Amino acid sequence: MTGKGDTVRGTREMSMPLAPDWRLLPTAVRAVVIVALTVACVATPGFFSLPNILSLLTTVSFMGCVAVGMTLITISGNIMSFSLGATAGAAAMVFIVAVNIGGIGIGLIAALAVAALVSAAQGFAVGWVRANPIIVSIAAVALIYGTAEIFTRHSSIYFKPGTGIEILRGKLGGVPLEFVVLLCVTAAGQFILYLTRFGRNLYMMGSSFRAAEAAGVKTWRTVTGAYLWAGAFTGLAGVMLAIRYDGANMDYGVGYEYDAIAAVLVGGTLMKGGHGSALRTLAGAMIIAIVQAMLLLRGFRQEWQYLFTGLIVFAVILLHSSGERR
Amino acid sequence: MKASIRNDPHFRPLVILAACIVLLSAVDWGQWRFLSAATPFSTLQTFANIGLVALGLGLTMMIREFDLSVVGMFGLAGCVAVMTGAAHPWFGIACAIAIGLAAGIIQGLIMVRFALGSVGVTLGGLLTFVGLAHVLTENRSVPYDNFRVALLVNEPFAGLLSVRSGVSLAIFAVVALTFGFTRLGRDIIAIGSDRRAAMIAGVNVDAFIVGIFAFSGVCAAATGALLSYSLASASPAGLSDVLVPAAAAAILGGVSLGGGSGRPLGIATGALVLAVLRSGLNAVEAPPFVNDIAMGAILLTVAIGDGPYLMRRLRQLAARERTDR
Numbered sequence: 145m146t147g148k149g150d151t152v153r154g155t156r157e158m159s160m161p162l163a164p165d166w167r168l169l170p171t172a173v174r175a176v177v178i179v180a181l182t183v184a185c186v187a188t189p190g191f192f193s194l195p196n197i198l199s200l201l202t203t204v205s206f207m208g209c210v211a212v213g214m215t216l217i218t219i220s221g222n223i224m225s226f227s228l229g230a231t232a233g234a235a236a237m238v239f240i241v242a243v244n245i246g247g248i249g250i251g252l253i254a255a256l257a258v259a260a261l262v263s264a265a266q267g268f269a270v271g272w273v274r275a276n277p278i279i280v281s282i283a284a285v286a287l288i289y290g291t292a293e294i295f296t297r298h299s300s301i302y303f304k305p306g307t308g309i310e311i312l313r314g315k316l317g318g319v320p321l322e323f324v325v326l327l328c329v330t331a332a333g334q335f336i337l338y339l340t341r342f343g344r345n346l347y348m349m350g351s352s353f354r355a356a357e358a359a360g361v362k363t364w365r366t367v368t369g370a371y372l373w374a375g376a377f378t379g380l381a382g383v384m385l386a387i388r389y390d391g392a393n394m395d396y397g398v399g400y401e402y403d404a405i406a407a408v409l410v411g412g413t414l415m416k417g418g419h420g421s422a423l424r425t426l427a428g429a430m431i432i433a434i435v436q437a438m439l440l441l442r443g444f445r446q447e448w449q450y451l452f453t454g455l456i457v458f459a460v461i462l463l464h465s466s467g468e469r470r
Numbered sequence: 471m472k473a474s475i476r477n478d479p480h481f482r483p484l485v486i487l488a489a490c491i492v493l494l495s496a497v498d499w500g501q502w503r504f505l506s507a508a509t510p511f512s513t514l515q516t517f518a519n520i521g522l523v524a525l526g527l528g529l530t531m532m533i534r535e536f537d538l539s540v541v542g543m544f545g546l547a548g549c550v551a552v553m554t555g556a557a558h559p560w561f562g563i564a565c566a567i568a569i570g571l572a573a574g575i576i577q578g579l580i581m582v583r584f585a586l587g588s589v590g591v592t593l594g595g596l597l598t599f600v601g602l603a604h605v606l607t608e609n610r611s612v613p614y615d616n617f618r619v620a621l622l623v624n625e626p627f628a629g630l631l632s633v634r635s636g637v638s639l640a641i642f643a644v645v646a647l648t649f650g651f652t653r654l655g656r657d658i659i660a661i662g663s664d665r666r667a668a669m670i671a672g673v674n675v676d677a678f679i680v681g682i683f684a685f686s687g688v689c690a691a692a693t694g695a696l697l698s699y700s701l702a703s704a705s706p707a708g709l710s711d712v713l714v715p716a717a718a719a720a721i722l723g724g725v726s727l728g729g730g731s732g733r734p735l736g737i738a739t740g741a742l743v744l745a746v747l748r749s750g751l752n753a754v755e756a757p758p759f760v761n762d763i764a765m766g767a768i769l770l771t772v773a774i775g776d777g778p779y780l781m782r783r784l785r786q787l788a789a790r791e792r793t794d795r
Contacts, residue, residue, distance in 0.1 A: 223589055226713075269770070273777030276727040278536060278589070279717060283769035286714045290762030402597055415590045447609040447706075451601025458594035465584040 170412070173463055181434060188441050196437060198320055202388065204433035205322035206232075208426060209381035210400045211407035212326075212333040213263075213374030215425045219337065220370040221350035221417030222270055222277035224405045225263070227284035228378045233397025234288055235259040235382025237301060240392050244304045248312070256379040262288065263375025264368050271367025292394045300393040312387050322384050326426070329377050333422030342369055350417030406457045407432055414464055432456065483723050483739035486768075490743055494750035504753045511626055512752070514635035516745035520715045521638045521738060522693045525645060526686030528720030528737040533661045533682060534729025535588035539577060540690040541713045542599030543570050545706055547691035548698030549603045552614040555699070559619045563695050570691025571684050573599065578680030588683075603706035611705035620702040634696045641689075646734040655733070658682070662729030715744050718769040727776055 185191045210228050217225050235255040243251030266284050269275045303309050316324050337343040345366045349356040357363055381400065386392045411428025413420025435456070436449045498504035523540050530537040547566035555562015577595050581588055614620060623633045631639070649655035660668040661675055669675050690712075698704035723740025725732030744765065751761050774780065 224593075269774055269777070273774055273780040273783055275773040275777040279721065279727060279769060279773040282714050282717055283766045283773060286762045286766030286769065290759040290766060293757075293759035293762065402593075405593065406597065409590075415587065445609065447601070447604035447607075449601075450604045451598065454594060454597030454599070454601040457597050458591075461586065461590040461594050462580070462584060464590075465586050 170463060174412075177431070181431065184438055185434065188438050190441050191438060196441065200433055200437045201323040202320045203436075204429050205320070205326040206381050206385055206388075207400060207403040207407060207433070208326040208429040209329045209384070210378045211404035211411075211425045211429050212329050212422045213377035214401070214404040214408050215333060215411075215413055215420055215422055216336070216346065216370040217277070217374050218405070218408050218413050218415065219350045219417055219420050220346050220367055221353060222367065222370070223415060223417075224281075224401065224408075225266065225277065225284075225371070225374060226281040226401050227263070227266065227288060228374065228404060229397040229400035229402075230285050230288040230292075230394070231259050231262055231375055231378045231397065232382040232385065232400050233392070233394040234262065234292055235379040236386035236392035236396050237292065237296065237394070239383045239386045240301050240303055243307050243309065248307065248309065252383060255383050256376050259379025259382060260372050260375040263378065264372035267368040267371025267374075268364070270371070271364035289394060296393065298393075300391050302391040309387055309390075322388065325380060325384060329380060330422045330426045333373070333377070333425075336373060337421055342366065346370055347418055350419070352418075403432070403453070406453050409457055409460045409464070412464075415461070483736055483743060486722060487739060487743045487746065490746050490750070494746070494754065498750075498754050501754075503755070504750050506753070507629075509749055509753055510630055511632075512749040513742070513745045514630060514639075515624070515632060516748050517741055518632070518634040518638045519693065519697055520712060520719055520744060521741040522641060522689040523712055523716040524719035524723070524741045525642065525734060525737050526682075526689035527716045528723065528725045528732060528734075528740075529658065529682045530588065530686050531720055531725045531727065532658050532729060532732050533678060534665070535581075535679070535683075537577075537592050537683060537686045538589060538713070539573065539592040539595035539599060540686060540716060542596040542603070543573060543687055543690040544694035544697075544712050545704075546599040546603040546606075547694035548704040549607050549612060549706060551695035552612050552698045552704040553606065555619075555695075556614065556616050559616060559699065562699075563692070566691045566695035567688055570687035570689075572687075573691075574684035574687025575680055577687075578683035581683070582676040582679055592683075600706065607704070607706050609706065611703055614699060614702045614704065616699075617702060619699055623696055623700045634700060637692070637696065642734060642738045646738070649734050659730055662731070664730075714765055714769065715741075718765055718772075719744050721772045721776070722768065727773070728778070 190196055210232060214224060214228060217223075235258060238258045239251045239255035242254035262284070266277075266280050269280050270277045312321060314321055335343075337346065345356065345361045346369075348359065349361060349363055349366055353363065356366075378400075382392075382397065385396050389396065407429035408420070408425050409415065409428065410431050411420070411424035411426070413424055413428075432453060435452060439448055439452060440446070494504045523544060527537050527540050547570055550569055551562040551566040553562075554565045573595060577588075577591050580586060581591050626632055627636075649658070657668065657673045657678065660671065660673060661678055665675055719740035720732070720737050721727070721740070722743055723732060723736035723738070725737060725740075747764055748761050751764070
């Protein structure tokens with residue numbers, strides 16, 4: 145056994161005599177990032193003030209719920225869905241319409257059902273005939289925006305008075321309700337991934353589609369399930385957006401798919417699938433939100449957040465390459 | 471095996487083009503809004519908005535990669551051109567193209583050097599370019615004060631063309647000729663079909679990857695710059711809806727998602743289909759969502775039609791039906 149290990153290490157060293165041990169790099173970077181972030185947080189005046197923490201926890205929740213959903217898709221080996229942002233916007237609008245008709249319960253069911261179905265339909269196309277996930281989700285973006293425009297004609301919609309939606313804008317034990325939802329979503333995602341057969345099939349399929357198929361996994365069901373959950377979690381993000389901003393239009397969801405995939409990648413979930421977890425994604429979302437909050441506090445305007453997110457994703461993808469080449 | 475029309479990538483775009491024209495003519499029957507002299511010009515204007523982006527994206531798809539960053543580059547180049555080209559339009563265009571070229575080369579080199587997939591790298595590129603555009607413009611819409619140039623790029627000449635559509639068509643012609651009559655075309659198809667075999671046969675695959683992503687960056691940058699000139703303004707988020715039509719045009723044009731098929735003229739036909747659709751729907755005064763839904767439906771249909779498991783699933787369904795009976 146030791147001999148085998150030695151030969152493997154031997155060939156590695158022969159092929160790249162000057163290369164450091166790449167397997168340690170991600171761990172080292174993770175440690176450096178955490179230390180650097182902590183130092184920067186402490187050094188930023190006002191970072192630990194209550195308003196900042198509360199707004200950080202709220203904004204991370206919208207992105208985080210979408211990101212946990214995206215994690216399932218990424219792990220299943222289908223890279224990402226471009227339609228989750230549009231789905232969040234659509235869910236927000238459906239929620240308001242349904243709340244105005246039948247109250248909060250009906251609204252929640254309608255919004256989650258629409259979001260889950262829209263996403264699951266894409267999952268079915270991807271899983272059943274193995275259509276290209278990127279193209280299917282890009283097509284879905286056009287379809288969702290087009291359909292939404294039939295009903296809304298580019299306008300915003302609002303809650304009518306007396307729906308009692310205000311109680312959902314509160315806090316639970318001092319923590320914004322949105323963040324509690326995010327923690328629940330993360331727990332649910334982690335449960336699905338780690339403790340169910342469906343979750344195991346997701347990892348297997350992401351590692352090797354052919355192996356999963358050979359093992360008798362009904363791959364199309366697993367893919368559809370991943371998209372269904374992604375849609376439901378995203379629907380929850382849409383509902384929270386509608387509640388927080390007291391209204392909705394399709395622009396609310398713009399860009400969340402990119403924030404979400406950034407959180408997934410920063411958390412260390414590999415783009416090729418088969419690795420990752422919901423907890424990692426939560427960590428990734430927190431890191432991005434902390435960096436963005438810090439930039440704001442240090443006087444960078446909002447546009448710098450976009451650039452930094454892009455650069456972070458670039459850096460993370462480069463970093464992942466060391467893990468993926470093994 | 472029978473060579474059905476579904477499997478002939480060069481025939482499909484022409485059929486769809488004909489179907490679109492027939493359908494729009496039928497809708498417009500007797501009113502002469504679609505079948506008018508203005509339609510070809512507006513069609514070519516729309517073609518100029520998406521054609522080259524689709525060409526760049528399509529070439530990356532032919533080698534089995536995907537350049538997501540075209541969206542970001544489209545917007546960034548527009549902002550750069552408008553901000554640097556007020557006094558000297560050529561300088562603005564040159565700056566935009568230089569950025570597109572540099573970005574494409576850098577992304578290509580990263581993919582080659584670190585053996586990374588293009589989706590990840592160009593996703594990073596996309597987010598970075600969008601961020602750069604926001605930072606450069608300080609999150610605002612930037613006006614382009616040189617109205618003479620703004621009018622000039624859309625000025626019709628020869629009845630049909632403008633500077634923008636002329637440039638697009640000329641580049642398409644050059645690329646189509648290069649693709650058809652030199653080794654480059656065959657090499658690209660070879661890389662897309664079987665990269666390892668192409669490498670063994672002596673194709674410099676790495677150089678092609680870098681070159682094609684550089685070309686894609688230049689195409690997106692040039693289109694974004696010219697479009698922003700013609701709109702007389704640019705904003706960092708303004709041109710973000712180019713990915714849907716560009717991908718749709720490439721796929722409609724017979725570029726297979728699995729790589730190894732397609733040709734520039736096919737992509738041109740695909741872009742023409744979408745341009746006819748958009749300007750035709752405008753001409754018959756259809757509400758704007760019809761175009762979105764039509765484009766999404768087309769893209770989804772083709773994606774499902776290209777699905778590698780489609781035939782197997784249909785056979786399974788047929789078999790189940792037989793046993794049920």
